[in-house]
Amino acid sequence: MTWNDLTKQLEVRQSGGGQNPVLTGVTCDSRTAGPGSLYVSIQGFKVNGDAFIKSAVDKGASAVLSENPQPACPVAWAQVPSARRALGLASRAVYGIDMAKIRSVGVTGTNGKTTTAHLLQTLLQLVHGNDAVWMFGTIKYYEAGKTAAAHNTTPEAVEIFRDIAAAEKKPAAIVMEVSSHSLALHRVAGLAFDCGLFTNLTQDHLDFHASMEEYYHAKKMLFTEYLKPGGRAVINTDDPYGQRLARELAGNPLVTFGRNEAADVRIVDWQCGWGATTVTLSLKGRREILTSRLAGFFNVYNMTALAAAATALGIGMDTVRRCCEAVETVPGRMDRVPLDAPFSVFVDYAHTPDALVNVLSTVKKIGAGRLICVFGCGGDRDKTKRALMGRAVAENADEAVVTSDNPRSEDPQAIVRDILRGIPLDFPHTAIVDRREAIRKALSMARPGDCVVVAGKGHEDYQEIKGVRHHFDDREEVIKAFSEAKAHAR
DSSP states (O other): OBHHHHHTTSOOSEEEOOOOOBOOEEESOGGGOOTTEEEEOOBOSSOBGGGGHHHHHHTTOOEEEESSOOTTOSSEEEEOSOHHHHHHHHHHHHTTOOGGGSEEEEEESSSSHHHHHHHHHHHHHHHHOGGGEEEEOSSEEEETTEEEEOSSSSOOHHHHHHHHHHOSSOOSEEEEEOOHHHHHTTTTTTOOEEEEEEOOOOSOOTTTSSSHHHHHHHHHHHHHHSEEEEEEEEEETTSHHHHHHHHHTTTSOEEEEESSTTOSEEEEEEEEOSSOEEEEEEETTEEEEEEESOOSTHHHHHHHHHHHHHHHHTOOHHHHHHHHHHOOOBTTBSEEOOOOSSSEEEEEOOOSHHHHHHHHHHHHHHOSSOEEEEEOOOTTSOGGGHHHHHHHHHHHOSEEEEOOSOOBTSOHHHHHHHHHTTSOTTSOEEEOSSHHHHHHHHHHHOOTTOEEEEESOTTOOEEEETTEEEEOOHHHHHHHHHHHHHHHHO
16 A cells, blocks of 8 residues: 555644555564565653654654644654554554455453453354454464464454454454443544443553543443444443443444343343353343353343344344353353362452452352452552452351452562551451462361452463563462462371
């Protein structure tokens, strides 16, 4: 694509340079610039990309986009109102990606995104084939049958478009967890979805968003800016913010789900056990029964969200049933640790007050003995939720071990103190900052019939302390602690 053809597709305030180069690639990292590349200067939180324009040009960049005019730039340049938005739009154009040919689903919300995205991935694989479905989410990225560690819940659109262009076999479908950060920062610019799914909205990320109102409006952008013409919004209308979203999107193609009588896909009944979850739905007057080995009441909603999204995409319930039966577990989500023990241990990613309530209340209803919860709260994140998490555990468990999560740059002792403010003094609890020792303590407390939930990190295999990531896997630590305790008992 030529520079002149590209700038006709972007909102350009002014431009210069006089050249009309042919563009073959796009980057926002000056280190990867080269002949034929377009360098997009991003105004970051710590670094201004304009400082690297000269470096990008020296490496051969043929053109530059920036939010500031660059009259001294020796190559073609243009000033745009939003460099991040321009990055995605330019990438789609330069790499020649036609989103109309790719069936795409975006999942947003506070809780349930990962499990719902995995269910949707399996659903679309049953329709299009395993390698034809790409998925981007919190745990892994899946592209053309290959997996890679996820560096963000939602990658930059430029990465996706670049990978599609390079792939020998193009994706027939894409499933993506769409975070509020990625929407607020326009990281998904250029993408377009056939279906946008809203799970719920509860307190999280208030270190980034100024308020719940701002958080909500970031999520809403998926439905107002990123759906294809005729694309459908799938909304949980049992959630208060979901009800509001459905009202504000009235007149657009919607599929609602929930227990409420007005829901298009209505939850009529459910049964939850350690080995299976069954949900009975009412769908256009028909009764549909779905069964999955995923455990927990919150999976009733995840399975219903799947059925609602399938309805929006025109996929039949027979395929939905096969999908539910095929998905056995999602890493770090109510993930039972295999132990030869008279008690049960689960690892779960729950790291918000609402997620803790969901997980603990589910375990409480199923389990016969005491419920012990090991949990902490991440550093450099929303501090206001820490005491709320402490209260959530105190109200839904029998005993707590408060510990570190990913303290990052903060003092872990200070984080623990913040959590303890939400726990009544008469509630059985102990505070052990060392997460490894906290897990050992919880296992030593467990009696026959009890259940231990180790919450907060789920699938993560690291702990970040003072900016350094150390290997740490809750499942591994549980198995090691139990094995050592068993050996010592002999």
